[in-house]
Amino acid sequence: MAGAARIRVWDAIVRTTHWGLAVAVATAWISGHWPPAGFDTIHHWAGYAALAAIALRLAWGVVGSRYARLAQFVRGPSAVLGYARALRAGREPRYLGHNPLGGWMALMLWLTAAALGITGWLYTTEWLWGYAWLEQLHSALAWLILVLLIGHLGGVVMTSRRHRENLVGAMFSGAKRAPGAGDIG
């Protein structure tokens, strides 16, 4: 067969919230560490945009299309460990949606970004404005999301190479190679 069939995996909301959140987090990260006068406004709006993207994505994780649903890709410890072992042995199956490790990575990124948005917003309220502990918590979460992001990018690059597909491109087009023998759809 010339050219494997491609099927649609990531729907428009998955893709839009993914790139929207990526841009919002990058903007917030940079404006948070490099704030000449006026950057606070950008930082705040980036935070609100990130929260909106996460709220939409999590709701879509309940009612969205097949591969968007949390129930489709958030798996228990035995599945995650099994996948990690197979990965180490170099014989992990290809997943059409998120693999078990990737699913947890996505969830961790969303929860960390949400915690960043919420702690950041709380810091602007009169109730919690100015407290050092909250500033430190927000800052620690910012470093955590950077570490997670590096893991996320590493996972994308590694999985793309091992299964010979462009996962970054798939997050733009939504399409992936149709499952072959041994793939998990």
Next chain:
Amino acid sequence: MKHLLTALALTFTAGAAFAHGNVSCPAIPKEEKKGQMELQKKLEAEGWKVRQVKNFNNCYEVYGFDAQGKKAEAFFNPKTFERVYAEGEQPAAAK
């Protein structure tokens, strides 16, 4: 990946140096500085509510509410306790 990390590292180091719109105070020998607690007490006597005082670019940086009850992030000279304004920051009309 490598470029991204380099960019992030540069952003952060540059960021640390330019935070808060280039506020800075002159370097003041330790024995000439007054204490952060003293600044806090002075401001509170003037009606401020202080939630945090820390060092920033040789200044004392105060988070809290000013005498008008407005949220404030303000910088002070550690020796004179004079308020120092960030570039582009408006000195408050009152006082």
